[in-house]
Amino acid sequence: MEKILSVENLHVSFYSDGGEIAAVRGVSFDVNKGETLAIVGESGSGKSVTAKTLMKLLPKQNSIIKQGDVKYGGKNLVQLTNRDMEKLRGSEISMVFQDPMTSLNPTMTIGKQVMEGLKRHRTMSKKTAYTRTVELLELVGIPDPGERINQYPHQFSGGMRQRVVIAMALACNPKMLIADEPTTALDVTIQAQILELMKELQKKFQTAIILITHDLGVVANMAQRVAVMYAGEIMESGTLDEIFYQPKHPYTWGLLSSMPKLHADRSLPLTPIPGTPPDLSHLPEGCPFAPRCQYALKVCHQYEPGKTKVSTTHTVSCWLEDERAPKVKKPEGIGGMQRGRQSKIAGS
């Protein structure tokens, strides 16, 4: 495995009238060539802020990177000048957002926008750029690309726009794609198309993907590794199977058991996580999940847990992993519920 990006102890805050919002607090992870790392968590947990930090897209007026490094190809992106980052953006690292219109100009034809992206990073003749644009649109599944190239974004459906954005993101064959909820605004049949497309293109170009999502189904479909975020921190990270079949963190347990399973008995009630995520400008002492955690110990309300490595790939931040803590078994019904059991569902 070739490590291409490594984030170390990242801290990002915002300043508002209400004081400091500690949006990202000590986040670390690596991304390997050609793999998909999913960052999953509820809204406000700091996923987008993490992504924007990597891309240097944080709003200048009220944000600050308080600490941490983002290492990529021998450089520390945190210290890069905006001009150097500009060169990297699009050519080496690209980003796709939930709303494709974030990346599209409504007053410019689709073709012109893709061509401009191409020419920004490489010198090429108009004719080559045109041919390459048609190829790219075809690659991402736009029907009649020769015709659609002259149309404007409003003439495209949501799914088609997201395809165009993916074409633009991949135009220069970047090593890494950051996709922030790329299918959240799409209908489920269109989501299936886009996820399939992303996997296909990833295989073809060996692109590493950081996939940000709140949907554990999408994670299970796309990722090889997973980081679970809560209140600006990574609570647990591991391989896909470790997170889904041997989860160790009460928050991961909570997420998994609050989801209904399409293939499970509907008479079983869901187990929600009580309460709501903490206010990031008034964080509690200790573990940020403690106010909602049914396993919380006294120590959890006073001190933050350290990171425990449960395998070479699996890390957990929870006091329950401390050898002095009482042994707790993960709740019934999650972690390998389906393992070894035949289940009949549509499409399997």
Place this chain on the structure above:
Amino acid sequence: MADKVKLLEVNRLKKYFHAGKKKVLKAVDDVSFYVYKGETLGLVGESGCGKSTVGRTIINLYKATSGNVIYDGMNVQQKLSVRDLKKYKKKMQMIFQDPYSSLNPRMTVAEIIAEGIDNHAPGISRERKMEKVYQLLELVGLHSSHANRYPHEFSGGQRQRIGIARALAVEPEFIIADEPIAALDVSIQAQIVNLLRELQRGKQLTYLFIAHDLSMVKHISDRVAVMYLGQLVELSGSEKLYANPLHPYTKALLSAVPLPDPDLERTRERIILKGDVPNPLHPPCGCRFRTRCPEAKAICAEAAPEWRETERDHFVACHIYSACW
């Protein structure tokens, strides 16, 4: 179950919108179904297929273009007397996706809920009313101390609880929940869904639950109706629909849902539909799904399939299940 009573019957309901010169958008086009008393009927389909329009027409926010809505024996799309209309409106309430935009930001929570109580029981004493407000707040998992706060002081999940309390203040029998959890986080969605289920049991409520999240719909619904481009394509008991979908669109929809189980995801064969939902102003002739249907045949362009009950409580509109296939 011989004692199932149809509380709501929707017969050949159409709701057309005028969309510019001579253009007609058939948002709901000949839809028929019924809801049994005390059950939850789920209504699913992709955005723009007409789910909200069905809900809004049932609750009389829209006048139907044609067709009937019969509630507890009363045809409510006909001209009702003021008294009957009032009676009908009390029996039915709607819960919306975005509780914030449906809650008046200048009213306190108590005032919002009290409005419903006034509607239901005009002339109630102030004391009794506040007592009821507190009861309702507790019932939906809030505290009586929340009564004097304003909607913006609450999280999304709490606002949805306020929306539910407001709906319950009228003591309705039937609740149309239009994507009530779509804007909430997973862990909060489960809180609200459990609350809706408890309330249903405690108060014998009947639900029409509109959503696009098929896993959640299956969890909450006794029966599920699937909609595509203004029409129903399939309706059946929820376990049955998921285990044995008949309509090609239902099959594709179910197979598109990513499941939070890596083993399953690795082994599943997905039906990936081609293309987008067609423009509702120009739906395809014949079967509206035919442009994306993996099983379409010549007849599908010639004639629209009929809405048929293939077995008790299992309806489907597809030529595969009719004699002319």
